[in-house]
Structure formats: structure tokens, C-alpha cells
Amino acid sequence: xxxxxIINSFPPVLIxxxxxxxxxxxxxxxxxxxxxxxxxLVLAALPFLQDASLVQLGFLNFELVPFAVDRLSVAFAYxxxxxxxxxxxxxxxxxxxxxxxxxxxxxxxxxxxxxxxxLFSLFVFWEIMLAGSAYLIWARKTPEAAGAGMRYIIVHLxxxxxxxAGIIWHLVxxxxxxxxxxxxxxxxxxxxxxxxxxxxxxxxxxLPDAYPQSTVTGSVFLSAFTTKxxxxxxxRGFAGLELLVWAGAIMAVYGVIYAFLENDIRKILxxxxxxxxxxxxxxxxxxxxxxVNGAVAHAFTNILNKGLxxxxxxxxxxxxxxxxxxxxxxxxxxTPYVFVLYMIGAVSISGFxxxxxxxxxxxxxxxAETSHYIPAFIMLNLASVGTFLSVGLKLPxxxxxxxxxxxxxxxPVPAGMYTGMALTALSCVIFGVFPGLLGNLLPYASSxxxxxxxxxxxxxxxxxxxxxxxxxxxxxxxxxPGITLDFDWFYRRPAPLVYRIxxxxxxxxxxxxxxxxxxxxxxxxxxxxxxxxxFFWHYKNTVSKIKGEPSPEMEPAVYNPHRYxxxxxxxxxxVMFGFVFVxxxxxxx
Amino acid sequence: MRNKIVIVGIILAVFMLLDHLFHLTxxxxxxxxxxxFFALLGFVGGLLIFFLAKIVISxxxxxxxxxxxxxRNNQ
Numbered sequence: 001x002x003x004x005x006i007i008n009s010f011p012p013v014l015i016x017x018x019x020x021x022x023x024x025x026x027x028x029x030x031x032x033x034x035x036x037x038x039x040x041l042v043l044a045a046l047p048f049l050q051d052a053s054l055v056q057l058g059f060l061n062f063e064l065v066p067f068a069v070d071r072l073s074v075a076f077a078y079x080x081x082x083x084x085x086x087x088x089x090x091x092x093x094x095x096x097x098x099x100x101x102x103x104x105x106x107x108x109x110x111x112x113x114x115x116x117x118x119l120f121s122l123f124v125f126w127e128i129m130l131a132g133s134a135y136l137i138w139a140r141k142t143p144e145a146a147g148a149g150m151r152y153i154i155v156h157l158x159x160x161x162x163x164x165a166g167i168i169w170h171l172v173x174x175x176x177x178x179x180x181x182x183x184x185x186x187x188x189x190x191x192x193x194x195x196x197x198x199x200x201x202x203x204x205x206x207l208p209d210a211y212p213q214s215t216v217t218g219s220v221f222l223s224a225f226t227t228k229x230x231x232x233x234x235x236r237g238f239a240g241l242e243l244l245v246w247a248g249a250i251m252a253v254y255g256v257i258y259a260f261l262e263n264d265i266r267k268i269l270x271x272x273x274x275x276x277x278x279x280x281x282x283x284x285x286x287x288x289x290x291x292v293n294g295a296v297a298h299a300f301t302n303i304l305n306k307g308l309x310x311x312x313x314x315x316x317x318x319x320x321x322x323x324x325x326x327x328x329x330x331x332x333x334x335t336p337y338v339f340v341l342y343m344i345g346a347v348s349i350s351g352f353x354x355x356x357x358x359x360x361x362x363x364x365x366x367x368a369e370t371s372h373y374i375p376a377f378i379m380l381n382l383a384s385v386g387t388f389l390s391v392g393l394k395l396p397x398x399x400x401x402x403x404x405x406x407x408x409x410x411x412p413v414p415a416g417m418y419t420g421m422a423l424t425a426l427s428c429v430i431f432g433v434f435p436g437l438l439g440n441l442l443p444y445a446s447s448x449x450x451x452x453x454x455x456x457x458x459x460x461x462x463x464x465x466x467x468x469x470x471x472x473x474x475x476x477x478x479x480x481p482g483i484t485l486d487f488d489w490f491y492r493r494p495a496p497l498v499y500r501i502x503x504x505x506x507x508x509x510x511x512x513x514x515x516x517x518x519x520x521x522x523x524x525x526x527x528x529x530x531x532x533x534x535f536f537w538h539y540k541n542t543v544s545k546i547k548g549e550p551s552p553e554m555e556p557a558v559y560n561p562h563r564y565x566x567x568x569x570x571x572x573x574x575v576m577f578g579f580v581f582v583x584x585x586x587x588x589x
Numbered sequence: 590m591r592n593k594i595v596i597v598g599i600i601l602a603v604f605m606l607l608d609h610l611f612h613l614t615x616x617x618x619x620x621x622x623x624x625x626f627f628a629l630l631g632f633v634g635g636l637l638i639f640f641l642a643k644i645v646i647s648x649x650x651x652x653x654x655x656x657x658x659x660x661r662n663n664q
């Protein structure tokens with residue numbers, strides 16, 4: 001068996017899951033190394049994968065394909081391996097076994113999902129991802145993280161149920177579990193499952209609720225996988241569905257408006273994920289070869305950009321213990337490198353030339369324009385304005401400049417964090433300077449040229465004038481503490497009421513029933529222990545009532561084990577004797 | 590504030606002139622006819638986001654940090 005054959009018969013998810021298993025038994029440094037080695041192993045194997053269904057598995061009466069490869073899945077696999085490697089470096093200092101294993105399981109589940117050749121395998125990996133990601137939220141071990149993690153799980157289990165229901169219905173209707181373009185009524189249930197994970201409003205509130213509560217390193221992985229796997233699934237299942245164009249355009253603007261308002265740095269980035277995924281969802285909806293390429297390219301570059309931004313804000317949270325803009329400020333002297341690396345991510349995601357965001361964002365907006373979705377085209381450009389305002393100006397300005405924070409940094413940023421950030425930043429630049437590297441990975445052959453005078457002009461105009469707008473209104477943009485209500489209000493605000501109806505009321509009913517039952521049992525026990533005495537007492541009670549005397553006390557039942565022993569013994573003896581007598585007679589006759 | 594607006598106005602005029610001279614905004618739609626469309630979008634769009642965020646949404650939906658927690662404690 002040659003090496004290529006081994007690679008083509010061994011799903012990458014297994015490498016990560018085996019790695020996670022080994023992590024159970026080795027010390028913390030070795031665990032960090034395992035994550036890096038597994039990411040590199042899979043990355044090195046990707047060029048050797050053949051476009052085919054590689055592993056087939058019989059399950060009940062179905063033929064499942066847990067490992068199938070095509071250009072779309074390989075493109076996602078490349079960036080997933082890159083971010084696992086960079087994230088692994090960023091988390092190198094970590095000693096928490098649970099978090100390290102959860103990150104491995106999460107990354108492995110994501111790789112499994114993009115290589116799943118049928119809907120059922122996809123669902124299985126989908127839920128594996130949920131397990132890993134939920135742990136990364138809970139691992140922060142704060143009460144807020146506990147609550148947010150629980151809401152995260154509930155929302156995703158609900159989304160997963162829609163997905164599974166849709167898959168089963170689809171199977172009943174078509175008799176097939178193949179994962180290609182989906183149509184018909186069952187596909188809408190599957191779509192809801194995908195849209196929950198893609199954080200499309202109004203199903204998005206779990207994301208800005210949960211991601212900022214996660215651990216410093218956990219949020220880097222969270223920002224990379226769940227929404228992008230959903231983007232992958234939407235590309236495969238729903239490319240060209242017009243509904244998605246408008247959903248994407250709306251979410252792109254919605255996300256930046258909330259990001260612009262936020263005070264917590266990681267919450268700004270979380271709202272901004274919603275906006276960026278909006279670009280991808282809109283591009284998927286357009287459905288042309290260029291726009292699907294754009295969606296994949298934007299997912300690719302966004303994982304790097306957003307990962308880098310979460311690394312930068314995570315480093316600030318790690319070093320200062322704070323993540324609120326009104327508590328931060330003036331950190332430039334203490335964390336100059338974090339600032340520079342963060343800004344590379346920020347200008348890249350804002351679409352500056354020579355950074356990867358320029359390439360992918362251009363593809364999406366250009367495809368919207370050429371496919372004549374002009375309102376969507378303008379909304380996406382508006383989202384670009386908001387991106388630069390919130391992520392490129394407001395967040396860094398009030399973190400590294402502005403009023404100096406009282407505390408400053410309390411512990412130094414580890415070297416591993418810097419290395420992870422530096423390599424992610426480097427890759428943002430490499431994919432920006434050499435757009436062909438990314439172009440070769442995309443599902444369709446493309447002749448798109450990002451570096452044109454017109455595209456430069458567009459970007460320069462948007463960036464410069466949104467910057468000027470920030471400068472004009474800088475005094476009114478000051479962050480203020482507080483939260484902005486979002487769609488999670490609908491399940492968080494009524495929670496006490498829901499608790500009262502579904503938890504407290506049934507438990508009250510049960511405890512009432514229990515009290516009734518135990519009191520009636522004790523009554524029955526009382527009667528059964530001394531039935532004769534009870535009837536006598538009842539008689540005396542009635543008589544005294546008629547006479548108008550106070551009711552007599554009931555004689556307590558005194559248990560005397562010897563009371564009926566003799567008489568009962570004699571009766572049993574007689575019965576036994578009767579049996580023997582009958583037996584003897586029968587035998588004689 | 591007034592000085593700032595004047596400066597923005599001058600830069601915008603320069604952009605409009607450049608756009609007019611070199612035809613830098615391409616496209617088939619109505620928007621391509623507006624001189625320095627993307628510069629206007631950058632500034633006006635920024636104002637629009639500012640207005641929507643700070644004036645509309647913040648006024649209606651801004652709450653204290655412990656909005657959900659305080660609610661739970663009251664129950």
C-alpha cells in the first residue's frame with residue numbers, strides 16, 4: 001500500500017480524534033505539540049487527496065460516505081489546518097487539558113464535516129463540533145460563561161434537530177442521503193439547521209452571546225470553525241438560492257451596526273463575524289461561479305483575519321484582564337507588537353490592498369454588481385464602511401490610544417501567542433500579495449483580477465472617507481458601558497416565566513402529590529395497624545359528638561409481635577395437616 | 590467641527606474632480622453616474638451607520654450591563 005493510498009483511505013478527522021485521545025495521557029507541552037503535529041500532518045496530506053468518495057461504510061441499509069473529497073472541501077481543509085496550527089501556537093502556553101482536547105475535537109469535527117460525503121455523516125460531525133465548541137465556552141469557568149454555554153448548546157441542539165428532521169424527511173422523500181444541491185420541502189428544515197450555525201439573523205444571537213464569554217484561546221477556534229462549516233454546507237446545498245442574497249446583505253449591515261455600538265472588544269468582533277458571514281451568505285445566494293468562488297475565498301481569508309483579530313484582543317484580555325473599551329486605553333507603549341499585529345488583521349478585514357481581505361471582498365462585491373444585485377452591492381459596501389469604523393478604528397483607538405486605563409497590563413503576553421499572531425498576520429499578507437495562491441484553491445476556475453485601478457479607487461474612497469467620518473464625529477463615538485438588546489431577548493427575558501411554567505409549576509404539583517400520597521399512606525397505615533381500635537374509636541367519637549363531649553383520643557396502635565402468633569400457628573398447622581391428610585387419602589385410594 | 594467639515598469637503602471635491610477626469614467609478618447602474626460615489630458612500634454610509642446605531646438602536650435597546658442578571662435575581 002503506497003503512501004498516497006494510505007492518505008486517501010484515512011479521514012483527517014481520525015488524525016485529530018486520535019490526537020485528542022493521546023492527549024489524555026501526556027503532559028501539557030506534549031499536548032500542545034500534538035495539536036501542531038496533527039495540523040501539519042493533515043496539511044501535508046491535502047495535496048495528495050483524490051477527488052472521489054474515498055471511504056464508504058455500510059450503516060443499517062444505507063451506504064454512508066464519511067470521507068469524500070472535492071475542490072470545495074479541500075479549500076476549506078487548507079484554511080482549517082492553517083488556523084489549527086496558528087491557534088495551536090497561540091495556545092501553546094495552555095495547561096488546561098480539557099481545553100486542549102476540546103479544541104482538537106472541535107477542529108477534527110470541522111474537518112470531518114467538510115469531508116462528509118453524505119448528509120448523515122455531516123450531521124454526526126456537526127454534533128461533534130458542538131461538543132468541542134461548548135466546552136471551549138464553559139472552560140472560562142465564570143457564571144456568565146456557564147449561562148452563555150448553556151444557551152449556546154440549547155440553540156445548537158434545536159438547530160441540529162431541524163437538520164436531522166430535514167435529513168430524515170429528505171431520505172424518506174428521495175431515498176438518498178447524497179449531499180448535493182437540495183430542493184423541496186425537506187430542504188427548508190435542513191436550511192434552518194445551516195442558518196442557525198451560519199448565525200443568520202434572527203437565528204444569530206447565540207454567537208455574540210457565547211463567543212465573548214469563551215476562553216482567550218477558545219475564541220480563536222470558535223471564530224474559525226462553526227460559522228465557516230455552515231458556509232461550506234450552504235455552498236454545497238443551497239448555492240443560487242435568492243433568499244440568501246438578501247439575508248446575507250441584511251446580516252452584513254446588521255452585524256456592523258451592533259459591532260459599532262458594542263463596548264466589549266471581543267463582542268465587537270463577534271457581532272462583526274455576523275457581518276462578514278453576511279458577505280459569504282450573499283455570495284452563495286448569487287450562485288454564479290465567481291460569487292461562489294468569492295464566498296469560499298472570503299471564508300478562507302476571514303478565518304485568518306478574524307482569527308488574528310481574536311488573537312490580538314485575546315492577548316489584551318490575557319495581559320490586562322479586561323475587555324471593555326471604557327476600561328481600556330493607552331496601551332500602545334505596553335503592547336506595541338500586539339497593536340501592530342492586530343492592525344494587520346484589521347486593515348486586512350477592511351479590505352486594504354496587499355492584504356487578503358482585499359482579494360476576497362472584491363470578489364464578492366464585484367459578483368453582486370455584475371449579477372445586478374445593486375441594493376445588495378450597496379449594502380455590502382456599507383458593511384465595509386462599518387467594518388473599518390468598528391474593527392479598524394473604534395476598537396484599536398480606544399484600546400491602544402485614548403484615555404489611559406488605570407490598571408495597564410498585569411502579566412506579559414507569552415511568546416507562543418506572539419508567534420501564532422505573527423504567522424497568521426504573515427499569511428494574511430502572503431495571500432494578499434499573491435492572490436493566485438488562493439485562486440488556485442477555489443472550486444471554480446477564475447479569471448478575477450483583484451489588482452485593478454478601479455478596485456483600488458473604490459477601496460481608497462471607502463476607507464478614506466469612513467476614516468474622515470470617524471475623525472469628524474470622534475467625540476460622539478466614545479464607548480459607553482452597557483449592552484444592546486438583541487434577538488436573544490426573546491429567549492433570555494422570558495426565561496424566568498418559562499422556568500415558572502415548565503419547571504416550578506410541575507415540581508409544585510409533584511410535591512403536592514407526594515405530600516398527599518405520604519399523608520394518606522400514613523393514615524392507611526394507622527388504620528391497618530389497628531383496624532378494630534380504629535372502628536371503636538370511630539364509634540366512641542360519634543357517641544361523644546352526640547353527647548357533646550370532647551372527642552376521645554385514639555389509642556395508639558401497640559404492636560405486639562406475639563399477639564396472634566399462637567392462634568396463627570395453630571391455623572397453619574391445621575391447614576398443613578389437612579393437606580397431608582388429603583395427600584395420604586389420595587395415595588391410598 | 591466646522592474646520593473638519595471644510596477639510597472633508599475639500600477632499601471630497603478633489604475626489605470628484607479626479608473621478609470626473611479619469612472615469613474611475615465603473616459600473617452600469619445609476620450609482621456609477623454619481624461622481625465619487627464610493628467616497629460619498631464612505632462618508633454618508635458612515636453617518637448612516639452612526640445614526641442607526643447611536644440614535645435609533647441605542648436609544649431603543651440600550652440597557653445596563655447587568656440587565657439579564659438583575660432580572661434573574663429579582664425572581
